[in-house]
Amino acid sequence: MSFLELDRVAKQFGPQTVVDDFSLTVGKGEFVSFLGPSGCGKTTTLQMIAGFLDPSRGAIRLEGRDLTAMQPAKRGLGVVFQSYALFPHMTAAENVAFGLEMRRVPRAECRERVRAALEMVGLAGYEERYPRRMSGGQQQRVALARALVIRPSVLLLDEPLSNLDAKLREDMQIELRQIQRNLGTTTILVTHDQNEAMSLSDRIVVMNQGCIEQIGTPQETYERPASAFVSQFLGKTNDLAATIDLSATPRRLAAGSWSVPAPAGIAGPVTVSIRPERIGFGDAGIAAKIVTRIFQGNHWLFQCESECGPVIVIRQNDGQPQPAEGEAVRLAWRPEDMSLRGAGGVA
Template identity: 95%
Template sequence: MSFLELDRVAKQFGAQTVVDDFSLTVGKGEFVSFLGPSGCGKTTTLQMIAGFLDPTRGAIRLEGHDLTVVQPAKRGLGIVFQSYALFPHMTAAENVAFGLEMRRVPRSECSERVRATLAMVGLAGYEERYPRRMSGGQQQRVALARALVIRPSVLLLDEPLSNLDAKLREEMQIELRQIQRNLGTTTILVTHDQNEAMSLSDRIVVMSQGRIEQIGTPQETYERPASAFVSQFLGKTNDFAATIDRTATPGQLIAGSWSAPAPAGLAGPVTVSIRPERIGFGDAGLAAKIVTRIFQGNHWLFQCESECGAVIVIRQNDGQPQPAEGEAVRLAWRPEDMSLRRAGGAA
């Protein structure tokens, strides 16, 4: 069931390829995030969907119809910009009403919808305010209301929360998620903030250098990163070299003094990837020494020097005593918590 479909979309500026071979299908009502560092092509992809840029190759289809031949003004998509892009010379209500005016919605219906939408984003009573007299969070809500009031087929959010402070951002994330669920609007979010992508989306598209690295649910991308890039980009991770010895039976995965039965498939030198919070201190395992110990409230962060290089360990602060700096420890983890890649990076 594909509602919005991007089929091998590419964008070139001169000789530079900014987006390449981008294929994605988005279901109706789905919330999809494009996640990646700046310059990875996520905003360019969004702008191609919006129609501000034309793809160099590939097709974009909405409910089976080619979207690229439609003028940006006729696409009927709602967009929230990073800068909010509110019309500074219009009040909140006038901002929200603009799209309805363009659609020649009758005045009575228009004012009713404006009022209802502003109320939905929690801005009842702010109709006559000008944007410059509103806080960042309020401006953000007006921008959201303006995009939603036209009942867009797809809502495009371009880093909408990046200008808000941390606390407000968290509140808005929850609210945004609720509104999106209630309305069932298909939504695409562009962000460089992995927490934002994780907490909001049904699926995440991780991008790097114009290419898709992985498409999956937040859990999949976090637990089973498809590439070194994904595992590095989504939270802290430890990568270190190990070998799989197929001469033994069953095959053994060996990293220093840690070993486990090898899974099927790979052989020879591999890269082990393991999240820091999945590593425990035990009696057996990888030999390491604690270099620094940092207290961070609800957890402890340990930087260790192990047989296989630097390793970060995060332990919940459960009130138990923790190893001190300089102490020799053994690091262990469950085989199912790690992911393995052939040495060299590719999955």
């Protein structure tokens, strides 16, 4: 039996369907991210799990128990909001203790659990600090401690890192993942940041216009996107028009002057999707010219104009000479590094 299950869940606001036919099973201790652009339904789905919104249809089950008619406070879930939602008139310790007091946890036990929770998130010694005297990262830690101190069955995170600057956000991602792994708490994260989803998640649910586009591990969704939307949304990619040469034996897949044996299950015009870092410069491949060369520290980014259209190439900065702007090059990649979309499906 799955730990958390969403069974064909949908949500409508009047005539508008915001989430449609959403089905997902989450294992105990798993970290799953809902990833997608603004308005795709990911926060609405999280709010239905939390109980802040009622599904229009479908069921949500936790360890086999139907949560649909259960009040949010009785679901045993921890929630961290984008705005942190700390009480400004309460100290850090009082904010963290709030959920325990509502559950009438004995005072001595409450104090010890609050102390342990603040220590866990690196805020030992901040017990008497008020939110207005804390940085954004510190407030985020208080909000996380408040959600975890009640020992929730599931931790729900609604873009909790979006208000932090880039460096602090990266640091908090590492800390959040370490805390989650140490506690083994089943966690659902809502984010529009693909790097955050790939850094933190065991699995990613890619959403678009209220529907699931793909569910998979970060590596699966990145390297084998199931749709054009996933390919374009999850990192940079190159989509090149290609054809199947049926007259060749065996059949061949060709994009410009690049050609390889065609895989089974694909027919007619196809799209080759290839990540920029999988493309190399060589003696064979599609003809191209370097239009722009950009140095980005640990790698170079090349914008190329090829016989198949615009192509982005990313090469690691290994100290070796790189092609110059205006230089003619050949672009090639290994067949196992590409994914195909065509009339016969995805390969």
